[in-house]
Amino acid sequence: MTGDIWQQIFNYDNYGELLFLVRNSLVAGAMLGLVGGIIGTFVMMRDLAFAVHGVAELSFAGASAALLVGVNVAAGSLAGSIVAALIIGALGVRARDRNSIIGVLMPFGLGLGVLFLALYKGRAANKFGLLTGQIVAVDTVQMTWLISTCVVVLMGLCVLWRPLTFASLDPDVAAARGVPVRALSSVFMVLLGLSVAVSIQVVGALLVLALLVTPAAAAMRISASPGLVTLLSVVFALTSILGGILLALGSSIPISPYVTTISFTIYLVCRGVGVLRTRAGSRFSGPPSARGKDTRHLSMRLR
Template sequence: MSDDPGFWQRIFDFRDYGELLALVHNSLIAGAVLGVVGGLISAFVMMRDMPFAVHGISELSFAGASGFLLLGQSVVVGSLTGSIGAALLIGALGTRARDRNSIIGVLMPFGLGLGVLFLSLYKGRANNKFGLLTGQIAAVDTPHLAVLSAVSIIVVTGLLIVWRPLTFASTDPELAAARGVPVRLLSPVFMLLLGLTVAMSVQIVGALLVLSIVVTPAAAAMRVTSSPTLVPLLSVAFAVVAMVGGTLLELGSYVPISPYVTTISFVIYLVCRIVGALRAPPTSALGAVA
């Protein structure tokens, strides 16, 4: 790595930080809101073993956003259109894990290819193109924050309504179906909520790094507890720390927010993994042989 001071100033430059901090209250609120929503839905993503689906939806969200950008329309609407379309398609066609993964494997390169095509045809500002991939939280204005907040309320309300049956269906779908839980109906409902969350995340951290908000928090939480109450609470806390911390660090640099968010998320995961390993009871020699 270079020892040139200019290199480090591009990553951590806190000159005039106080003045800049007063200008990004929308970004901090957006980061906290996304942390809450991403942390909540992350628990179900892990319970339902759907990290791959998150990546697939993000690629179609990227394609929708870049297509609307090319047409001069709202990038937010384009991202929502792509995410919801992908989520509903995966939810409708992928009833089994193998089928779902096959569908996602087909959709991902298609969505990414479309997004690259649309961006290559776009002749506007390079920052708009780059931001769709790597995030641009500094660009959150009041209308954008209002949309983000409205979608967040929809997602959180939806999760609260279906929380108990969705938890049951996610942990033991066969028994849940036998008890009369509408397992098949819950799948597209959850996919719709997931699609909305991914669309919001793409606007903030970019299409390539959505997993750091919608997967990593719960993956970390599950390393230290198996409590159905503590997992979502810890997941939300981890996601909020990553988003708000990443926003504060990005403010004093010249690089996008995504490296900071992903690094904080990864460090939290490593710490939780170490803590979980230290707390795990030692396996006896007899148990190891068994």
């Protein structure tokens, strides 16, 4: 019994032949790791981890609706993400308001998604894939859409990098200095919605946090430097998604458990390193007051 379970989790028979089939998935995973690692840094700085899940639920509803009516699933996922992002961005100015809105949107989106999947009479694998991801689901058409969307997100972040960082670290001072904080928030939510929509194609709606939140959260445990945090977040996200794809290839289990396990393991290691460095009085992972000084110094440089 144990041997059968292990065979399901790790089976490397004909691995070389199977590896040829997931070339698109590996390229897609690399793009998603890059986007997820970068935008995840801003998600953590802006305290939007809960928002990622809320956007993912409506993205799932949009993808499920598209699957039901027989149109492009990626387009449905994108539409759901953008709608959720615009709602959260427009109405959730304060953290309390934003969280309450997300709390309302999440069960509504999940309920709609479940309804659409219950009505769908096609292959069960298509239903399951929307929730947990599919390793070989990225065909040439999806690949083109995914890469194009990732490029748009990366270009948007490059253009907005400096004011967005300033507004994320110290929104009150940024607003006083003339930075359009509210407009930046709305634009960022749209970019986040695009990132969620493309991530769902690989890791699924329920586990998108492992790609857009956990890597950045892990990086922040061992550094307070925004530049280093972003770099580490990208490395962690790439390790999680590419490692998950390569491990899932030799099994009959969806990709998401592998991605989440790798991502969570990285977080635990980083958390342990952070605790050790705090005890040693490291300047990167010192007490909260020290990290606050680093943040204020960065804000001063961005003004």
